[in-house]
Amino acid sequence: MQLDPAFIEAACFLGVEEEGKGITPKATAFYVVVPFEHDRAQGRGYLVTARHNIEFAQGRQLYVSINKGVLGGDRIAEWLPILTERWFTDEIESTDVAIADWRPSDEHALSYRGILTDNFVDGPPDGVVPFPIAEGLETATVGLFSYHAGAMRHTPIVRIGNVAAKPVDPIFTRRGPISGYLIEARSVGGLSGSPVFVGENIFQGRKRQPLLGLIHGHYDWKEEFSSATPNTIHTGIAVVTASSAILRILKAPDCVATRQSYPCIF
Template sequence: MRVTDLMKRGVVFVGHAGLDGKFIADGTGFVVLMEAHGFAFPYIVTAKHVIDQAAGYDEARRREILIRFNRKGGGVDYRKTAFVSWHTHPDHVETGRKQKYIDVAAFPLVNYDTWEDPKIDAYDFIIILEADVCTDDIIKQYAIGHGDEVVIPGLFHSYLGEQRNIPILRTGNIAAMRDEPFPSDRGPMDGYLVEMRSVGGISGSPVLTHMAIRPEKIDAGSDIAALLEKSKKTHFLLGLIHGHYTINSRDDWVFKTEQEVGDINAGIALVVPASKIMETICQPSAFVRAQELARQAQEHDDAISRMLKRVNGALKE
């Protein structure tokens, strides 16, 4: 499989500062762009458990969450964020009898309270558009399903880069589509399963379908042939990585085995669906509010409008 190098520019690293002040990476994030009334609103998206780890698991969550960007002129830059500035899914319930863990967190690069210029023109990244999201309609149109290849750009814990973020590209394939919730260490979770050869360090990474080559036909008259002929687009955002399954004891096998076990990577990762990402971004406390403010900015040539125009210009470069 050959994948464009641009894919590596689609991710950022999310983490915190250690006691020595050095950056400690907790996971991977990526940029999703929403548009309203002609203005662009970029969001950093990652897994909820990544920002939990970055902020510290104590109740206060006072530790700053750092987003590490590559700079266009070389080097890296850090965006400091507070835990309370991140949006989680409106139906997310962390623990308890009604636990419903939805492992998504989104941070708006445009601050709706201060409207401070995010100065993202210095950052070197590419964005995922709303049109790139893998919806049910997209799945049907492009015949996305079991066995299809996926690409996962993200963090490699053993080497994240000194002067720049250096993500790696992992590959795999869809092992299971959405059906019943899958078991996880945080309760049953809605998602996909993807089979991969390595999974360490990719929590929060985007999972993108890879359809570089599609046959024009399978069999004449086949129900799926017409759909595959239309499969021209290369990548769609299937979701983000929650984590991977491990086998720690014989009890972890559905069928008992005499094989020696002990923290075996099962090679299967759980993917939070892209629809959960969009629901997190589009809730009233996030993008719905931005839409109304964008409408007002469109009607008035004020400081907010000028700032949003600068954001638009930076994202189009």
């Protein structure tokens, strides 16, 4: 599956400063756009990641990566401080989503893109048939590969997998029950918060690659082969928080108020 390049441009890295190492990439985030009613090609932008990424920062200054320069040209990686302490979250604490009303300044406006909520699996606009999700459908996850984040230019990687299970029963995690998908995909540290897309199906005469959700984490299974310390087995299954959770937070009154206070074109 060849992913739309705009979706790769929407992903970025989250980092914190470590003594003697400078700013180190730790996780993934991405930009989404709530479209304006009068022009659905533009709208208000937000930064989205997994809630546990913010909690693990433990109050330290968070930085976001951006490749400065014109899209499609040679661009240089920069770390920008996220100038907000307010992250919108769900009232259900196990919902592993955090959203910031923040985006880079105008001087970086051509260096990143956002995913329209119209392109969410759970958020097609009126008149658009929902994308049919089925087990076995191919997925693409865009995020940080911590062993090769890039120095001159920050480069997210794309991991291909497939839908293993749709939301039926809650998925039990360390945070509590999550409504989401299971996907078969290799996972390593740094992918938390990564956007996950489905496709590439020919549907209604064109290719669609909607956002399925974001990576919560992967399943590890502890199995005792003897009385010794349990061995951890990587199951190859990742948990994806459904895109409906992102939409629910974006539609909460306090988040809606940010769009009413001052419209910002993305």
